[in-house]
Amino acid sequence: MxxxxxxxxxxxxxxxxxxxxxxxxxxxxxxxxxxxxxxxxxxxxxxxxxxxxxxxxxxxxxxxxxxxxxxxxxxxxxxxxxxxxxxxxxxxxxxxxxxxxxxxxxxxxxxxxxxxxxxxxxxxxxxxxxxxxxxxxxxxxxxxxxxxxxxxxxxxxxxxxxxxxxxxxxxxxxxxxxVYGVRMDNSGAYTEVIFNWLKSIKDGNKELTVFGNPDEKVLDLVYxxxxxxxxxxxxxxxxxxxxxxSTETGTTLRELIECISKVTGVDIEIDMVADSRTDIEKKRVGDTTKLRSLGWRPEIDLEEGITRTWKWV
Ligand SMILES: NC(=O)c1ccc[n+]([C@@H]2O[C@H](COP(=O)([O-])OP(=O)(O)OC[C@H]3O[C@@H](n4cnc5c(N)ncnc54)[C@H](O)[C@@H]3O)[C@@H](O)[C@H]2O)c1
Incomplete structure (x- = not known):
């Protein structure tokens, strides 16, 4: 500037x-x-x-x-x-x-x-x-x-x-x-699961609790x-x-856990708990045609983003 x-x-x-x-x-x-x-x-x-x-x-x-x-x-x-x-x-x-x-x-x-x-x-x-x-x-x-x-x-x-x-x-x-990444919040119930799951693995746990069907719940995760x-x-x-x-990409909670498993090297078991919430629902992704017209592209893919966050947690 x-x-x-x-x-x-x-x-x-x-x-x-x-x-x-x-x-x-x-x-x-x-x-x-x-x-x-x-x-x-x-x-x-x-x-x-x-x-x-x-x-x-x-x-x-x-x-x-x-x-x-x-x-x-x-x-x-x-x-x-x-x-x-x-x-x-x-x-x-x-x-x-x-x-x-x-x-x-x-x-x-x-x-x-x-x-x-x-x-x-x-x-x-x-x-x-x-x-x-x-x-x-x-x-x-x-x-x-x-x-x-x-x-x-x-x-x-x-x-x-x-x-x-x-x-x-x-x-x-x-x-x-x-939005997720280094310095993210851990007190909420949405994207914050990333921090809480990574922290749980760092503390030696292999079982992650998922509320609802991990194949049904989708997040549009952007670093x-x-x-x-x-x-x-x-x-x-x-x-x-x-x-x-957004990234225009819906990541299911199962895909997210698979990525976390790859990054951390831990074979994770999913503990599925019934959940009536429907706000993290299938296909809830944003169109970014307007943002991309300015030349913006998401540069950090999920694996890289989770790797950076894992090192920080
Ligand atoms: N993180 C996400 O996934 C996400 C998604 C959608 C929108 N947003 C929005 O982006 C913004 C930044 O989010 P973030 O993830 O950095 O959240 P964050 O909680 O880390 O940061 C928000 C900051 O605002 C401060 N704050 C809250 N109320 C305040 C007040 N009345 N006066 C002064 N400070 C106050 C908090 O102490 C905190 O440091 C927020 O407005 C949030 O609603 C975030």
Missing amino acids: GGKVQSIITGGAGFIGSHLTDRLLYNLDFDKIYLIDNLIRTDNLRNINHLLKNDRVEFIESDISKFDFSKFVDRDITHLFHLAAPRINRCAKYNREGHESIANGGFNVVNYCINNRVKLFFSSTASVYQKPKIFPIKEDMACYPHTIYGSGKLYTENLIKSYDNMYGLDYTINRFFS VEDVVEAILSTTFNSNKEVFNV
């Missing part, structure tokens, strides 16, 4: 936010990066300890729904990457917190970007679609979220578009599918570094657009 470029990353101490900071700092030469995070997920700075030694990074521990952006009014902020959000399961458990973080946090961020002519990147989710009937899922399909988390994300998407309509706002929205490339590619090469970020 040429010239003076500064950015704010909300949720900067998180999984994707910390990788994004690495890229902005070391490859794109941003002058200053402000990370805002209330540490609700990580409860410590382990993802960004290596970044805090750099005087171009400033960490601010704060809740985005209450954050006072006046601190930034005289700074040369060019981009705000809005990644702060509680996990889907936490939103289900603490409804009000989930609503305030996502909806009020989104409102706060959008107002700052409008008033200061800052380009906004927003991390949305495939959960806005929930029960699509046609696959792969395209961005212009109707959205019917059925979680607080998905509803909050869709609300923020709509808020961004409404503000753009009223006042003009430069923005990019990405809907991530299942975190490919996601960061999608964020950068869409933020810098598009405007006022929504993009799916």
